[in-house]
Amino acid sequence: MVRDKKQKREFIRQTAAKLFVEKGSENTTTRDISKAAGISKAAPYYYFDSKEDVLFQILNRTGAEGLKRIREIEKRQVSDKEKLAAILDLYTEYFAVYRNEMKLFVDEQKSLTPEHREILKEKQREYSRAVIKILDSLKAQGQIMNFDTTVTAFAFFGMVNWIYRWYDQAGALKLSELSKTFQHIFTKGIYRDQ
DSSP, X not given: OOOOHHHHHHHHHHHHHHHHHHHOSTTOOHHHHHHHHTOOTTHHHHHOSOHHHHHXXXXXXXXXXXXXXXXXXXXXXXXXXXXXXXXXXXXXXXXXXXXXXXXXXXXXXXXXXXXXXXXXXXXXXXXXXXXXXXXXXXXXXXXXXXXXXXXXXXXXXXXXXXXHHHOOTTSSSOHHHHHHHHHHHXXXXXXXXX
8 A cells, every 4th residue: 555655654653652552662663663564674764863753753743632622622612610621521531542642641751852851841731731720710710629729730630641551441431431430520529419
């Protein structure tokens, strides 16, 4: 099958992502990527500057796509509660559905250059700012408790960041139920109303 340059680059990226998840980026060579993709040993260097560049492009695109979706949520003409619920749903879905990419995003940034790590950290700060902004607004309206909103936001991130390690989409718990559970735990807690 003949692929254009864009398709070939994407195919190499996907192949590399699978290998990085299975073996770790440090233990994956460009030769491994070439072999798994069925291309020449030199081909990855035609499409990417280095193995690190392949990893960075995977992670950067993952981060950029998530930010794009958060910005779309922020623009909605809905209440802050609805925006927060949508962002919580997005995060839950992202970590459950895009588990390979999220595993790499969480575990493999250490393999990047300092410059590339900083680009990704800025994206993570943007995620945090979006959630904190909504929490600040809800707090100012008296709709949530008087907790530090940065701590509150990071509590949520901590709750969902490990989904990729244990959630099985083929299992009994459906994604919608997982999201509903996280929504309830984060916004109402685990106790029954008293």
